[in-house]
Amino acid sequence: MSLNPRKTVLLICDVQERFRSAIYGFEPLTASICKLVKASQVLGIPNFVTEQNPRALGPTVQEITSLLDKSPDQELNLGRFSKTKFSMITDESWEDDIGLPRYKNFILTGIESHICITQTALDALKITGAENIYIPVDAVSSCNKEEVPIALDNLRQRGVQITTSESLLYRLLGDADHPQFKYIAKLVKEEKQNTTEALQTLAAVL
Structure with missing residues (x-):
């Protein structure tokens, strides 16, 4: 079953310097x-970024922020918010201009798998009414790698x-006739290594 990009949001959790x-x-x-x-930028999927105590832990890494800053559609950037809570589901995420509850599919990435990722996923299921939470294994981690399989098994x-991540891209396309298929196929090839x-x-x- 394919995913509807219009009902999907990309969450980037605490990927800080x-x-x-x-x-x-x-x-x-x-x-x-x-x-x-x-x-997400070519498929029209918005993103929501958090930073855990950025005064102490620094900003989101430049590799990510440079892409967001260069987005041809800045409305897709829902915001970059500092937080002290471990969950990304904060008061800010409920505000009308962000409105995470209006999205049904959450793609959750970042760190740490057993803390912020876990608490965000559970809150998204319980509080926002999200129908589907997707966690790409190649886009989450923890300080101690042994924490990751335990956290993901619990969430599963x-x-x-x-x-x-690659499986998600093709689920978002759903069909080789999709107007962005060639772009995504090229991106997958470029990112193969x-x-x-x-x-x-x-x-x-x-």
Whole structure:
């Protein structure tokens, strides 16, 4: 079953500079998120970005922010918000100009799998009424890699769909006749090496 981009939002959780040397597989994780950002921009999928205590932990990494800043449609950038809560579901995410509850499909990326990702996924299911939560294994991680499979297994049991970034891209297309099929196919080809590295690093812990 394909995903409707108009009912989908990309969540990018706390991919901040201070975590670069602490998170397992940070570089391939970031590459996977950048791939999803590029795809979301041509598919018309909005993004919502959070930063955990950015004064102490720094801003979202430049690889991601540069793509967001260059987006041809800035309305797709719902915002970049600082938070102290572990969940991304905050008061700001409920405001009318963001309105996360109006989206039915959440693509959840970032860190850490067993803390912010887990609490965001559970809140999204319980509070926002999201019908589908998708977590691409090549776009999430933790400081301790051993935490990841435990967290994802727990979320899978609660109805969260554990998948990969490439699988999500083709589900969003749904049909080779999609007007953006050639762009996505080209993007997948260009990102093949990064995707392989991300899967070998991040999916290998499952």
